[in-house]
Amino acid sequence: xxxxxxxxxxxxxxxxxxxxxxxxxxxxxxxxxxxxxxxxxxxxxxxxxxxxxxxxxxxxxxxxxxxxxxxxxxxxxxxxxxxxxxxxxxxxxxxxxxxxxxxxxxxxxxxxxxxxxxxxxxxxxxxxxxxxxxxxxxxxxxxxxxxxxxxxxxxxxxxxxxxxxxxxxxxxxxxxxxxxxxxxxxxxxxxxxxxxxxxxxxxxxxxxxxxxxxxxxxxxxxxxxxxxxxxxxxxxxxxxxxxxxxxxxxxxxxxxxxxxxxxxxxxxxxxxxxxxxxxxxxxxxxxxxxxxxxxxxxxxxxxxxxxxxxxxxxxxxxxxxxxxxxxxxxxxxxxxxxxxxxxxxxxxxxxxxxxxxxxxxxxxxxxxxxxxxxxxxxxxxxxxxxxxx
Ligand SMILES: Cc1ncc(COP(=O)(O)O)c(C=O)c1O
Numbered sequence: 001x002x003x004x005x006x007x008x009x010x011x012x013x014x015x016x017x018x019x020x021x022x023x024x025x026x027x028x029x030x031x032x033x034x035x036x037x038x039x040x041x042x043x044x045x046x047x048x049x050x051x052x053x054x055x056x057x058x059x060x061x062x063x064x065x066x067x068x069x070x071x072x073x074x075x076x077x078x079x080x081x082x083x084x085x086x087x088x089x090x091x092x093x094x095x096x097x098x099x100x101x102x103x104x105x106x107x108x109x110x111x112x113x114x115x116x117x118x119x120x121x122x123x124x125x126x127x128x129x130x131x132x133x134x135x136x137x138x139x140x141x142x143x144x145x146x147x148x149x150x151x152x153x154x155x156x157x158x159x160x161x162x163x164x165x166x167x168x169x170x171x172x173x174x175x176x177x178x179x180x181x182x183x184x185x186x187x188x189x190x191x192x193x194x195x196x197x198x199x200x201x202x203x204x205x206x207x208x209x210x211x212x213x214x215x216x217x218x219x220x221x222x223x224x225x226x227x228x229x230x231x232x233x234x235x236x237x238x239x240x241x242x243x244x245x246x247x248x249x250x251x252x253x254x255x256x257x258x259x260x261x262x263x264x265x266x267x268x269x270x271x272x273x274x275x276x277x278x279x280x281x282x283x284x285x286x287x288x289x290x291x292x293x294x295x296x297x298x299x300x301x302x303x304x305x306x307x308x309x310x311x312x313x314x315x316x317x318x319x320x321x322x323x324x325x326x327x328x329x330x331x332x333x334x335x336x337x338x339x340x341x342x343x344x345x346x347x348x349x350x351x352x353x354x355x356x357x358x359x360x361x362x363x364x365x366x367x368x369x370x371x372x373x374x375x376x377x378x379x380x381x382x383x384x385x386x387x388x389x
Contacts, residue, residue, distance in 0.1 A: 012129035015355035019339075022386075023349040033379070034374045036366040037349035039174060039323065041240040044369055045277075046288040049239060050269050051259040052280035053273040061272035067264045069095025069248070073275045076186065076282040077248055083376065084348070086220050092250050094259050095278075097270050099205050099234035099247025100126055105262040106166070106201050106230055111136040115165040120154065122353060122360035124174045124203065124240055136165070142359055145327060149178025153187035160195060170203040172210055175356045175365040177318025179301075182217050189222045199255075200225065203232045205247075208289055210320040211297045220250065227252045237273075237322075238282045246274040299368040299375055306379045312386055324371045325353065327362055330386055339364050346381040 019037035027033045044050075068074065074090040096102055104124050111117060111134025119127045121140035127300075131138050139159050141371045143149045156167070171180040192198065202219040210216050219229045251259050300318065307315040307326050315326035322385025330338055339352035342364075351365030368375055 004342055007133050007135060010135065011133040012125065014125045014129075016125070016351050018342065018357040019351055021342060026343070026347060031347045033343075033347045033349060034370065035349040036375075036378060037238075037351050038047060038369075039367050040242040040369055041237060041292060041322070042369045042371065043240040043288075043292055045239060045241050045244070046281075046284075048284045049241070049277045049281045050283075053244070053277035056272050057277035061276065065269045065272055065275065066244060066259055067269050069270060070272070070275050072246075073279050076099060076279050077250075080282050081218075081220065081250075082219070084105075084221070086218060088250055089129060089185050089253070092253055092256055094249045094251060094256070094306065095270050095275060096234075096247050096249065096263065097234065097245040097247075097267050097274075099203075099232050101263070101267065102230070102232040102247060102249035102259075103127060103130060103201070103203070104197060105266075106232075106249070107131060107134055107136075108262055109258055110134075110166040110199065112165075114163060116161060116163040116165065117172060118159055118164060119357075120151070120168060120170055120173065120177055120355035121358060122363070123168070124170055127168050127170075128357065137163075139164070140357065141167075142357070143173065143178055144359060145314070145325075145363075147327065148181075149173060149176035149318065150180045150184060153184045153191060157191040160198065164195075166196060167198065168203065169200060170205075172206040172216075172318075172320025174206065174321055175323050175351065175353065175360065175363075177321040177323045179214060179319030179371070185217060185219065185222070189224055192225055192228070196228070199228050199230060199252075200340070201230045201232060205232060205234055205237055205322040207233065208238045209293055209296060209322060210319075211293075211300065212319060214319055216320075230255075230378045232233075235278050235281055240288075240292065241274075241277070241281070244271075244274040246270060246278050296368065299370075300324065301373060302372065303366065303368055303379075305373055307382075309384055310379075310386060313382075314369055322365050322367055324368065325360075325363050326366070328364055328382075328386075329362065335361055335364055342381070342385055346385050348378055348381045348385075350374050 107130035113135035335352040353360030
């Protein structure tokens with residue numbers, strides 16, 4: 001291993017993909033595995049979107065396109081925001097092969113050994129991996145069950161030091177489904193007035209998957225901090241397009257060119273097929289999204305109710321995304337052991353809470369992007385497992 005950059009030993013991986021690969025192995029051995037591990041909607045991409053991708057190919061869009069994304073797609077992103085009263089210029093939008101690339105590029109822009117980056121704990125695994133890779137220091141922002149997996153603005157403001165370079169937010173959140181309350185955002189925005197040079201990466205990829213008649217509040221809707229917010233969003237979750245690899249970042253104008261240079265040097269541009277499909281997704285009928293969210297809400301209600309009936313499990317009702325994050329105890333076993341047992345003994349794939357940060361210990365993540373009959377079976381499997389000695 002001599003010769004490798006020492007940062008390579010810092011970068012982590014994504015447990016959900018490791019669980020997926022083990023689930024596939026177990027399935028190939030003939031076991032009936034229920035996968036509540038991976039976070040992707042279990043619906044086909046709507047047909048009108050698929051057709052738009054096929055048409056792009058038939059129309060001859062076979063070459064490279066602009067590195068920041070085709071203009072019509074960036075304009076459709078801006079329209080989406082202007083319909084919510086948020087003004088975005090197409091020159092601020094960077095289209096990427098999946099929204100994860102925005103996390104990668106943004107952390108390359110801000111992470112360095114003497115920097116501090118505030119990261120949700122528990123939080124999406126890629127944040128921590130990438131901060132570690134850059135050598136920056138992770139400052140954990142607790143998102144705890146007793147706080148509905150939201151954060152406390154005063155606590156967050158107290159974590160800021162002269163070394164803080166970036167704050168990462170994710171609402172609705174992965175792995176908890178937690179939604180940050182408007183009041184907390186307001187307090188935060190007020191507090192951030194004292195830090196005009198501090199940037200915030202707001203990961204809003206689950207913004208449309210939100211329940212209980214709540215309304216998502218984008219951090220970009222606060223004019224006071226709009227020149228500090230990098231917004232991450234995409235098509236993967238909203239339109240069930242995880243495999244199309246299409247996402248975007250909206251960067252403040254003054255730093256856009258840096259993100260674009262990283263994109264040019266890395267992915268060059270995104271497949272035209274996905275980009276034309278993305279335009280149709282944003283401009284076409286949104287009925288699919290409404291129906292999908294309704295279906296997710298029914299499944300979430302079912303799981304929360306059933307999980308809470310099980311002794312040794314406590315599960316709060318999450319406000320969004322498609323995960324529940326129950327606290328689960330079994331004779332001193334770690335969440336990793338519990339999750340591993342569920343997969344190896346019951347063929348039920350979940351992700352251990354500890355893989356999302358230290359405060360995830362004691363919890364497991366269940367993705368309910370799976371059919372209701374499988375969720376029903378999962379409840380029985382979890383009960384069986386917890387009843388065994
Ligand atoms: C919180 C969060 N952000 C970003 C992403 C990346 O999404 P994409 O598939 O568009 O790269 C995911 C995907 O799981 C996610 O959960």
